[in-house]
């Protein structure tokens with residue numbers, strides 16, 4: 012795993028050799044003599060780093076030592092030898108380090124550290140806990156003060172994110188578009204952007220051009236052609252300035268709900284309906300979403316897409332559309348249409364909007380199937396369009412979805428994060444936590460970072476089960492073969508987020524000991540049960556929450572291996588190609604059945 016307690020033996024060997032060469036002055040030689048007792052070792056080592064202002068003790072540098080193959084053997088290797096330690100440094104720093112830092116690392120030898128890691132991890136879990144009583148009980152039993160829990164790098168402040176995104180999903184005052192500028196997220200709320208006349212002017216210019224839908228990351232080259240423009244235009248299409256204008260027309264559609272429709276098929280169907288809506292100049296309004304019909308989605312979020320992601324249109328338009336649904340006249344005059352007005356062929360294989368010409372004719376060839384890049388295939392327009400539509404529908408997560416991601420990240424990466432945080436604190440947490448005041452750079456600049464995950468991360472979606480009718484099923488070994496292929500080019504890749512419904516696959520993953528696998532803790536399918544039966548056995552909430560978590564994780568991962576023959580992987584591919592990941596490429600075990 013990422014940061015196992017470092018290998019004391021190899022460290023001592025490595026450091027003592029180097030230190031003997033460095034330690035020419037008397038105090039330092041004393042340090043060197045003291046090495047084997049294990050005390051001065053660290054102090055000298057840290058002194059060396061301190062003189063350069065680095066405090067990464069036990070962090071990445073240490074993992075590198077314990078994992079690497081004795082990198083510090085000869086004098087040519089540059090870890091310590093680059094830093095000279097003056098005798099003064101050695102004397103001064105030693106004191107500080109022994110009292111402050113050494114305590115930390117010594118702890119890791121006798122197990123105290125593991126306890127603190129667990130404590131911190133449980134404290135974070137308590138913060139995420141939905142049960143208020145359970146949370147209070149935890150703080151009391153652990154004797155911890157909530158305000159003394161260090162920030163979790165792998166968790167997102169979901170409430171804040173939702174507020175920020177709500178602002179970015181509404182028109183700015185006197186503007187025709189939301190405040191999308193080149194100042195990212197919270198930075199745009201910094202007082203500076205309001206005070207200065209010239210800045211205000213530039214801000215207005217940027218907003219009126221709307222070139223930066225904030226849910227698109229990466230440069231234009233790292234996304235499908237025209238992604239930014241198309242996303243902006245879809246947003247504008249879905250958010251008319253006046254929903255009550257008699258010329259505003261609507262398409263109101265339920266999500267597919269026959270049990271045979273998987274979650275991917277439902278999404279693909281909605282992408283088709285969005286295409287129809289754009290072609291017919293209607294605002295798409297989604298209604299009953301069976302997968303959100305559970306107790307996790309409360310109040311008006313129940314049975315609605317907006318339980319998981321921001322709604323496809325504004326509340327005003329939704330209200331207006333549902334009002335019109337009651338009017339016979341509106342239906343007859345085609346001011347409003349429903350799914351029943353279209354054939355399933357129109358929905359599933361309908362015409363891709365041509366308002367942006369044919370950007371799919373220059374899709375980057377970045378997908379590899381069976382050893383070669385696929386440059387052209389059939390239905391390229393559909394691939395491009397589904398990517399745009401799914402990206403738009405999932406542009407912002409709600410607090411609920413964001414919370415699910417937090418829980419998943421905390422379960423998978425929380426321990427690793429706790430180790431890193433405790434190492435960086437440099438204090439005897441929880442006894443001494445120090446000052447938690449946040450500075451402006453944290454509030455405005457660093458707050459815009461996505462939560463930490465152990466990068467590089469490869470996401471892998473292995474689908475077998477009842478998929479045989481839809482595509483040629485490939486065994487897990489086939490997927491791992493592709494993973495190994497990526498690793499040959501990127502040898503620092505060692506983590507896989509494994510998403511699968513098959514217990515058999517989880518079992519097999521244990522045989523690949525040179526990879527770290529992460530997966531959600533959910534009951535998996537055994538044998539040849541159909542997907543519908545399996546989902547029913549999980550219950551509606553789990554069978555929706557859990558795939559969506561995997562879906563978003565796959566979107567954010569650095570690499571992806573899947574089967575383009577499955578609608579689900581096809582949609583993940585779309586999200587990645589509109590999420591700045593085009594250049595990561597896509598290795599697929601098979602191709603779409605329509606290509």
Ligand SMILES: *[C@@H]1O[C@H](CO)[C@@H](O)[C@H](O)[C@H]1NC(C)=O
Nearest residue numbers: 024025028080081083084085
């Ligand atoms: C250092 O390298 C030499 C040869 O290059 C090798 O014989 C020796 O065992 C190495 N020492 C360590 C500590 O790895």
Ligand SMILES: *[C@@H]1O[C@H](CO)[C@@H](O)[C@H](O)[C@H]1NC(C)=O
Nearest residue numbers: 150154155156157158159447
């Ligand atoms: C927790 O910390 C806050 C602020 O540091 C303090 O006001 C509060 O009294 C503390 N609560 C307990 C139970 O120690």
Ligand SMILES: *[C@@H]1O[C@H](CO)[C@@H](O)[C@H](O)[C@H]1NC(C)=O
Nearest residue numbers: 183184185186205211212215
């Ligand atoms: C919006 O326009 C109104 C009227 O033109 C003006 O009074 C107001 O200050 C404007 N608001 C902003 C934020 O520019």
Ligand SMILES: *[C@@H]1O[C@H](CO)[C@@H](O)[C@H](O)[C@H]1NC(C)=O
Nearest residue numbers: 342343345347348349351352
């Ligand atoms: C659309 O469907 C509704 C009811 O399903 C029907 O009343 C209406 O006439 C249909 N409109 C058209 C143009 O087919």
Ligand SMILES: *[C@@H]1O[C@H](CO)[C@@H](O)[C@H](O)[C@H]1NC(C)=O
Nearest residue numbers: 380381382383483600601602
């Ligand atoms: C994969 O490529 C090899 C040679 O390039 C070819 O023999 C084989 O039939 C291909 N397999 C598939 C499934 O296309």
Ligand SMILES: *[C@@H]1O[C@H](CO)[C@@H](O)[C@H](O)[C@H]1NC(C)=O
Nearest residue numbers: 513514515516518536537538
């Ligand atoms: C997976 O492994 C567990 C225990 O290692 C075993 O009980 C179970 O039957 C295996 N499941 C499958 C589907 O291979």
Ligand SMILES: *[C@@H]1O[C@H](CO)[C@@H](O)[C@H](O)[C@H]1NC(C)=O
Nearest residue numbers: 422423530531532533534553
């Ligand atoms: C997985 O979930 C089950 C029940 O939902 C629970 O009993 C088990 O402890 C969990 N396992 C882990 C490793 O969290």
Ligand SMILES: *[C@@H]1O[C@H](CO)[C@@H](O)[C@H](O)[C@H]1NC(C)=O
Nearest residue numbers: 476477537538539540541544
């Ligand atoms: C599942 O497998 C069992 C035995 O292997 C077989 O009897 C059954 O018909 C299969 N069910 C389906 C739906 O394929």
